[in-house]
Amino acid sequence: MLRQKDLAPMTLQRLRIAKGEKMRMKLYPNLYLSNVQEITIGMLIKNKIKALILDVDNTLIDRSKNLSEEIVEWSRQLQGQGIKMYILSNTNQAKKVKAIAEKLEVPYKIFAKKPLKGEFLKIQQTLKMKPENIAVVGDQIFTDVLGGNRCHMFTILVDPIDEKDYWYTIWKRPIENRIKKKIVKGEINVF
Numbered sequence: 344m345l346r347q348k349d350l351a352p353m354t355l356q357r358l359r360i361a362k363g364e365k366m367r368m369k370l371y372p373n374l375y376l377s378n379v380q381e382i383t384i385g386m387l388i389k390n391k392i393k394a395l396i397l398d399v400d401n402t403l404i405d406r407s408k409n410l411s412e413e414i415v416e417w418s419r420q421l422q423g424q425g426i427k428m429y430i431l432s433n434t435n436q437a438k439k440v441k442a443i444a445e446k447l448e449v450p451y452k453i454f455a456k457k458p459l460k461g462e463f464l465k466i467q468q469t470l471k472m473k474p475e476n477i478a479v480v481g482d483q484i485f486t487d488v489l490g491g492n493r494c495h496m497f498t499i500l501v502d503p504i505d506e507k508d509y510w511y512t513i514w515k516r517p518i519e520n521r522i523k524k525k526i527v528k529g530e531i532n533v534f
């Protein structure tokens with residue numbers, strides 16, 4: 344017969360596994376694409392997405408701060424079809440983000456501290472939408488995807504525009520690539 348003192352460690356272990364699993368789930372995006380231009384109006388309607396919270400570095404611009412004409416056109420088209428957009432960046436480079444936001448005609452917020460939930464939730468309040476109707480788009484699992492998932496928003500991971508990376512993101516890439524490989528192989532059932 345099992346006594347309570349035997350049960351306790353087992354329960355604890357099970358709880359620990361459950362917690363680890365929950366954490367892993369928060370790292371998986373609902374959708375994984377090559378770039379933002381692959382996000383189509385049909386895809387958004389199908390998933391009931393009415394707004395996009397966009398990352399900047401390596402999602403909209405490359406390392407040299409270039410914003411491609413294709414992305415400007417993509418944003419113009421989606422906004423024209425009623426999709427709301429918001430830029431949310433962890434950077435403190437106000438000038439850089441302001442220039443991008445003005446070009447895309449989108450409100451922005453810097454120093455967001457993603458994956459903390461605060462700024463995501465503020466945008467949600469501004470948009471007056473349910474979290475599941477908002478998609479978070481970005482190239483980083485540990486800021487964009489994790490932050491969006493924590494807020495129960497739809498998450499879209501895109502490949503970074505530049506191969507070369509910033510020193511403060513490069514250490515995370517092997518883990519991100521492992522998750523991406525699993526998604527591509529179909530081991531993770533994303534959306």
Ligand SMILES: [Mg+2]
Nearest residue numbers: 398400401482
């Ligand atoms: Mg980024």
